[in-house]
Amino acid sequence: MTEDPFVAHRSLLFTVAYEMLGSAADAEDVLQESWLRWADVDQTQVSDARAYLVRVVTRQALNRLRTLSRSREDYVGEWLPEPLLTSPDVAEDVELAESVSIAMLTVLETLGPTERAVFVLREVFEMPYGEIAEATGKSAAAVRQIGRRAREHVAARRPRVQVSRSEQQAVVERFLGALRTGQLQQLMEIMAPDVVLIADGGGVAAAALAPIRGAELVAKVLARANRVEVAAFEATTVWLNGAPAGRIDVDGEPAAVSLVMENGRVTQIYLVRNPRKLTRLDEPAELAR
Template sequence: MVSATDAFLAHRNLLFTVAYEMLGSAVDAEDVLQETWLRWVGVDLDAVQDHRAYLFRITTRQALDRLRTLRRRREYYVGPWLPEPLLTAPDVAEDVELADSVSMAMLLVLEILTPTERAVFVLREVFDLGYDEIAAAVDKSPAAVRQIAHRARGHVAARRPRGAVSPGQARDALVAFQRAIETGDLRHLLDILAPDVVFLTDGGGIVRAAVTPVVGADTVARLLAAGSGRIADRLSLRPVQVNGHPALILRRDGEIDTVVAVRVDDGLVTGLYAVRNPEKLSRVDREIALSR
């Protein structure tokens, strides 16, 4: 007979991924897993036919409660809020659907959904759960879940990345972006930035960051070019895999200062996401296992 501990550990990475996709925060996802474990050890396993489905249900309910609280807190967040970046292993990037679902761009798209819509979308579109299973997790009827899923898909489809980008294209765009930043070549920056590029920086009110989005290739390029001298003198840039996609880690005197993720559409950088809030940088010094 499988013990409660063995069953939980067998699905832990999966449950973490569910919670993280719902919350956009690894810290809160870990708290959700702790709550899930505390409830799981009190369950009579003899009465549970499907351990995975039951754990999904507990995790989803805990994440929903946490998400509703976080939404209220984020109303008072200083400047743009960005998801907590995760350093991910190569196998995440190889799973195209998983990488897409945890990308910084997609997690920001999911922010437009209500908590219930987000839970339904994640469970259905990412983890392919049946409507009956999702209904049990979100305390809705299967018919209601179908309607919620349809509505959520429509909201996401209108805002998700415009075209599929291969890992090679994303890497090429990141290499070009890194070279342009290191050299301060304004012309090269303009060549790789989409006309409507959006640059978001998240300092959380703790460190210096723009409190409003910077929009437009010319404005973004000039801002980055102006800072390239400081980067060359005081910071080092290293390409990594963050949330299943190419990104850059900027270190100041060996300490992580900023994580920059990029969104690429049709070979051009359409989104730049710079996370500077030190409270969100504790998990980019080690790989995090994600699964679906």
């Protein structure tokens, strides 16, 4: 029996939706809605199931993104993407790993819905302009213009320094080691002087409501997490969104930490504490292009 195209391409479709939405929960909802639409189609009339399904998922994700854009304006504090546990294999596809990184997804959040869809479909999945036009309801000429603007926007904001996975892992382990001991000096030595910490508690977990800047201040905030009165504090290296990262458990409550680094020092820290965004830390997500 031939495998249903939706099942065969599910990892790709999830990845498209996740990159457009920055949320695994919303991506799963989009896939459910897309599956219902696919089930109603005369599949014998579909010549290219992969392209057709990507169009369906893109349209559903765009609808969801426009709704989410309004609700995220009322979000308490900083909004960060939902971290995903991934296998080290994802890092082997360098472009895929970069596109799903917390840093990149945070940059994509600054794009409008259509710009984000065009950027993801063109730059990550290398779809032809004609197919993107069908998926977004724009002309091919308009898609090219939107794509150019989106590329310029992202290029001006994305981290520019490429770091090897081994170097990244070494810095993450040093960072987590310093966090375990709570030593301010060790933490400050690992971070760049102008490091920025962005935390997401969603109004549910304690977190700074605005970015914290500067190594000394960031170190004090992080060291505070490992206080004497904390009964249990664990910090372990995991693979999140295609890169080495950290999982921190304070009295059994998890948090995810993703780092951006340059010249062996941490320049940006993304800390997710909102429990609603930490449900995908135990089972690796299947991502594909």
